[in-house]
Amino acid sequence: MSLCQLGTGGVFDVVGASDSFLVEDVADALRGWARSAMDQPAPAPLYSGPQVRPAVTQGAQCQGCGRVYSQRSSLYRHRKYECGKEPQFQCPYCPHRAKLRGNLDTHIRGTHGTARPP
Secondary structure: OOOEEEOHHHEEEEOOOOOEEEHHHHHHHHHHHHHHHHHOOOOOOOOOOOOOOOOOOOOEEOOOOOOEEOOHHHHHHHHHHHOOOOOOEEOOOOOOEEOOHHHHHHHHHHHHOOOOOO
16 A cells, blocks of 8 residues: 555645645655755765774783783784794685685685685
8 A cells, every 4th residue: 555646637646645746746846855855965875984093002022023002812812823834724725825714715715706615
């Protein structure tokens, strides 16, 4: 069931309302509403670009390269897989290599459009 029906003679009938409106009147009202909406400033975008995190100044520091981590587990992962080491995770589809398995998975999904083979 529709809420509106175009009647005879260009009359716009609203179901459940006691009045009928001419199609021209409805079109004029919509044009006026659109003009007033365009006069309004645009709302702020939901995404305003990359967000920059403040630099970590306190926490666990890597003795090899000096990077500082707020969590000890992050420093452990950095020492184990990243600091001074070559990338050890090889892409099965191309020559790309990554230091972390999660970064390799992201590469495979984004570049090759598939999941990492088991």
